[in-house]
Amino acid sequence: GENVEQHPSTLSVQEGDSAVIKCTYSDSASNYFPWYKQELGKRPQLIIDIRSNVGEKKDQRIAVTLNKTAKHFSLHITETQPEDSAVYFCAASNSNSGYALNFGKGTSLLVTP
Amino acid sequence: DVKVTQSSRYLVKRTGEKVFLECVQDMDHENMFWYRQDPGLGLRLIYFSYDVKMKEKGDIPEGYSVSREKKERFSLILESASTNQTSMYLCASSSTRLRETQYFGPGTRLLVL
Numbered sequence: 001g002e003n004v005e006q007h008p009s010t011l012s013v014q015e016g017d018s019a020v021i022k023c024t025y026s027d028s029a030s031n032y033f034p035w036y037k038q039e040l041g042k043r044p045q046l047i048i049d050i051r052s053n054v055g056e057k058k059d060q061r062i063a064v065t066l067n068k069t070a071k072h073f074s075l076h077i078t079e080t081q082p083e084d085s086a087v088y089f090c091a092a093s094n095s096n097s098g099y100a101l102n103f104g105k106g107t108s109l110l111v112t113p
Numbered sequence: 114d115v116k117v118t119q120s121s122r123y124l125v126k127r128t129g130e131k132v133f134l135e136c137v138q139d140m141d142h143e144n145m146f147w148y149r150q151d152p153g154l155g156l157r158l159i160y161f162s163y164d165v166k167m168k169e170k171g172d173i174p175e176g177y178s179v180s181r182e183k184k185e186r187f188s189l190i191l192e193s194a195s196t197n198q199t200s201m202y203l204c205a206s207s208s209t210r211l212r213e214t215q216y217f218g219p220g221t222r223l224l225v226l
Contacts, residue, residue: 009153032213043203043217044156089155099144099163099207100171101215105155
């Protein structure tokens with residue numbers, strides 16, 4: 001089955017700096033890659049996603065890039081703010097074989113003022 | 114607005130007890146999922162369901178069963194709770210039309226003594 005690796009497991013940045021979280025996947029048939037943000041004590045929520053026919057997608061301060069050849073994708077957060085502090089999960093799925101997501105183990109991001 | 118609710122936020126049970134965790138969604142979603150979340154291990158899929166009375170095993174189904182008698186409700190059953198099932202349990206749902214986007218419930222923190 002699909003295996004998703006996520007790095008780093010923890011990341012600390014100063015407010016205003018950029019943060020990058022990287023994920024790799026094993027199944028070349030995977031074609032959908034969402035990112036979820038989970039604030040302390042709250043449920044995971046989708047923040048951005050990308051499909052395999054697109055190389056990059058941006059939404060204000062967050063962006064995701066996908067390299068299908070290398071089978072990795074990354075989340076970029078620019079101009080970080082303390083409210084960006086949370087656990088971020090990447091995931092991958094092959095929508096042609098079902099709707100289940102395979103999640104990475106998460107990255108705990110801390111943005112210090 | 115999608116709403117996914119879970120029957121309890123916190124639950125304390127004794128080893129050997131039968132435990133029912135319930136999840137309800139109000140958006141007529143076809144797909145429903147149960148995950149457990151443990152520190153450093155991310156979100157691991159226990160079971161999922163694409164339709165009423167249908168179920169599929171996820172990555173860690175051992176010790177669990179599920180029931181989906183109605184479209185809006187998906188139950189996770191621990192037949193005989195054990196201490197290693199102490200965890201946070203998250204339910205999620207998605208529609209077939211927007212199939213990959215999963216919406217999570219608030220979670221149930223289960224402690225098995």
